[in-house]
Amino acid sequence: MNEFEYNDIQNWKDQYPLxxxxxxxxxxxxxxxxxxxxxxxxxxxxxTEEAVDDAEERLKRFASYIxxxxxxxxxxxxxxxxxxxxxxxxxxxxxxxxxxxILGELLLKCDNHLPISGSIKARGGIYEILKHAETLALQxxxxxxxxxxxxLDSDSFRRFFSNYSIAVGSTxxxxxxxxxxxxxxxFNVTVHMSxxxxxxxxxxxxxxxxxxxxxEADYSKAVExxxxxxxxxxxxxxxxxxxxEDLFLGYAVAASRLKKQLEALEITVDEDHPLFVYLPxxxxxxxxxVAFGLKRLYQDHVHCFFAxxxxxxCMLLGLMTGLHDKISVQDVGIDNVTDADGLAVGRPxxxxxxxxxxxxxxxYTVSDEHLYMLLKELVxxxxxxxxxxxxxxxIGPAKLYNEGLDYLEKHHLTGKMSKSTHxxxxxxxxxxxxxxxxxxxxxxxxxxxEK
Ligand SMILES: *Cc1c(COP(=O)(O)O)cnc(C)c1O
Numbered sequence: 001m002n003e004f005e006y007n008d009i010q011n012w013k014d015q016y017p018l019x020x021x022x023x024x025x026x027x028x029x030x031x032x033x034x035x036x037x038x039x040x041x042x043x044x045x046x047x048t049e050e051a052v053d054d055a056e057e058r059l060k061r062f063a064s065y066i067x068x069x070x071x072x073x074x075x076x077x078x079x080x081x082x083x084x085x086x087x088x089x090x091x092x093x094x095x096x097x098x099x100x101x102i103l104g105e106l107l108l109k110c111d112n113h114l115p116i117s118g119s120i121k122a123r124g125g126i127y128e129i130l131k132h133a134e135t136l137a138l139q140x141x142x143x144x145x146x147x148x149x150x151x152l153d154s155d156s157f158r159r160f161f162s163n164y165s166i167a168v169g170s171t172x173x174x175x176x177x178x179x180x181x182x183x184x185x186x187f188n189v190t191v192h193m194s195x196x197x198x199x200x201x202x203x204x205x206x207x208x209x210x211x212x213x214x215x216e217a218d219y220s221k222a223v224e225x226x227x228x229x230x231x232x233x234x235x236x237x238x239x240x241x242x243x244x245e246d247l248f249l250g251y252a253v254a255a256s257r258l259k260k261q262l263e264a265l266e267i268t269v270d271e272d273h274p275l276f277v278y279l280p281x282x283x284x285x286x287x288x289x290v291a292f293g294l295k296r297l298y299q300d301h302v303h304c305f306f307a308x309x310x311x312x313x314c315m316l317l318g319l320m321t322g323l324h325d326k327i328s329v330q331d332v333g334i335d336n337v338t339d340a341d342g343l344a345v346g347r348p349x350x351x352x353x354x355x356x357x358x359x360x361x362x363x364y365t366v367s368d369e370h371l372y373m374l375l376k377e378l379v380x381x382x383x384x385x386x387x388x389x390x391x392x393x394x395i396g397p398a399k400l401y402n403e404g405l406d407y408l409e410k411h412h413l414t415g416k417m418s419k420s421t422h423x424x425x426x427x428x429x430x431x432x433x434x435x436x437x438x439x440x441x442x443x444x445x446x447x448x449x450e451k
Contacts, residue, residue: 004331012332016320022365023332025310029364029403030320034357038299041358042292046351047245049296055127055249056256062130064150069184072115080122082110084261084423089381090394097377098398104276104420105267106397109258112386112429117177119342119390119428120251120286125168125177125239127250132237133161133185158186165189167230168239169223171282171341172197173428178239179210192226194219196344200433218336219283219345220328241283242325242349251289255297258423267421269298274413278396279425280389281306281315281363282345284352286427295359303361303411305400307392309338309368315348316363325350339368342389342428361407364399366392369447376444385437386429393424 013019021028042049063078073080084107091106114122133152137143142160143151151157165188168178175191182189190211193202195218202212215222223242230238241247262269269275275298279287284306291304306315311334318324328347329336336346374391378384400408408414432440 004327009332012321019317019320019332022313022317022320023334025334025367027310027365027367027370028313028316029362029399030316031362031404031407032319032357032360034319035361036358038295038359042296044358045292045355047249051245051249052252052255052293052296055131055246056253058131058134059127059250059253061134061145062149064148065152066116068150068153070116076115080115080126081257082112082114084109084258084265085384087378087382087384087424090378093377093381094394094398098402100398100401102397102401102422103417104422107421107423108382108384109254109423109425110384112384112390112426114430117173117180118431119173119176119387120290120425121173121177121428123254124244124247124250124285124289125174126181127253128239128244128246129166129178129181129185129187131246132166133187136161136164152185161186162188163235165233165236166239167192167226167236169219169226169241170194170197171219171222171344172201173342174239174241175205175210175212176201176431179205179212180208183209190226190229192222192229194222194344196338196341198341198436200436201431204431220347241285242347243351244285245351247285248289248292248352248355251286252293252296254290255293258294259297262421269301269421271301272416272419273301274416274420275302276397276400276420276422277302277304277425278393278422279304279306280340280343280392280427281308282312282343282389283347284315284349284356287425288349288352288356290425291356291359300411303407303413304359305361305393305396306356306363307396308363308365309340309343309371309389309392310365311338311368312336312340312344312346313363313365314345315353316365318348318350318353319357319360319363324348324353340371340389340392342387343392362404364396364403366395370395372440372444373447374444376441379441379444384426385432386426387432388440390425390427390429393426396424397422 067078
């Protein structure tokens with residue numbers, strides 16, 4: 001898409017010295033110079049705040065349907081949500097290994113246990129398809145907003161939806177989410193998978209009647225092909241991971257749910273009790289939506305970080321240079337090859353980059369070795385199994401204490417850290433087959449955790 005000259009890259013390196021380390025694929029920690037007061041930032045956004053409430057209401061309308069067709073959601077009455085758990089044993093281990101005490105509580109948001117597709121994509125992905133299904137059914141006067149949506153679980157509705165198709169490009173987890181919910185409703189669904197997508201994810205989808213098309217190329221290519229195919233067919237709806245507001249809003253609903261969970265744990269978030277959230281980032285929609293939702297509820301009392309693999313730091317590159325989706329990691333010689341398949345994205349969402357620019361505290365990168373070590377450590381200390389991508393947040397608190405002290409000073413947080421809360425967003429893992437997880441764990445045993 002772009003042809004950058006050698007000179008462009010040299011100029012950026014002069015302007016943004018951290019870029020040198022980024023290009024060498026070393027771990028970096030970056031504080032966002034464009035962070036604004038959240039009140040001013042939120043007013044500039046391209047959608048109304050009410051849009052998040054609207055998304056939450058829509059998910060409530062669908063709850064009876066979800067509870068009926070996905071029995072594992074019954075005990076939550078059809079609301080797709082994950083637990084928030086204390087991981088103090090992991091905290092102890094991190095304190096030792098990094099020789100850097102984490103002040104405050106350390107919690108894990110277990111999106112690995114989200115029902116239906118076992119990753120954060122069960123938020124945005126499922127939401128977008130439900131919204132599309134609702135729109136079609138309302139247009140054709142088959143449904144009203146007052147109906148009990150469990151009526152969608154019927155042959156007549158499945159026949160109706162089978163006149164329509166859905167397409168999406170994915171590194172794996174979005175495909176799982178979109179594929180499973182679309183097939184359940186009765187849509188014809190095609191998932192365009194990038195080369196990084198794991199074999200078991202493709203097999204799982206095929207077993208559920210989802211058409212899977214595989215590419216040798218990376219995520220951006222899979223998305224592009226999906227978009228081309230969908231454009232040819234007026235009955236085909238394309239889930240555009242790089243630009244979708246619906247996905248973003250589906251993710252944003254997580255914030256009000258998290259707020260209730262924090263209240264239930266009697267954890268305060270206010271001026272004197274800061275909240276830090278560490279979110280693994282691929283194209284940006286998942287972490288962006290969650291961060292936006294949280295800023296809306298907690299304003300300047302919440303501090304959000306994105307975490308990316310050293311080999312795929314697309315959002316950081318876009319934010320640092322201000323070029324957003326006009327630049328890819330490959331443009332500066334970074335290979336976008338990582339075992340963190342959920343984060344293997346070379347070009348960020350331009351839409352999310354611009355939305356998040358005034359809201360994000362910072363961004364850091366993590367090596368694959370580090371992800372594996374943290375994976376093993378979390379199993380050993382807490383018995384929790386995450387996929388490699390989902391560990392990217394875990395090193396955030398240590399990085400903050402080692403490299404973010406200026407930020408803490410500047411925002412008058414230094415003296416408040418013992419009353420702070422750190423939430424690591426565990427974005428996926430429960431669907432990983434046991435033998436694959438065993439391999440991950442063994443890889444983690446090969447490395448020792450050090451600074
Ligand atoms: C997709 C994904 C992310 C990041 O979400 P994006 O919307 O791509 O930024 C993080 N972790 C896992 C496990 C994922 O599948």
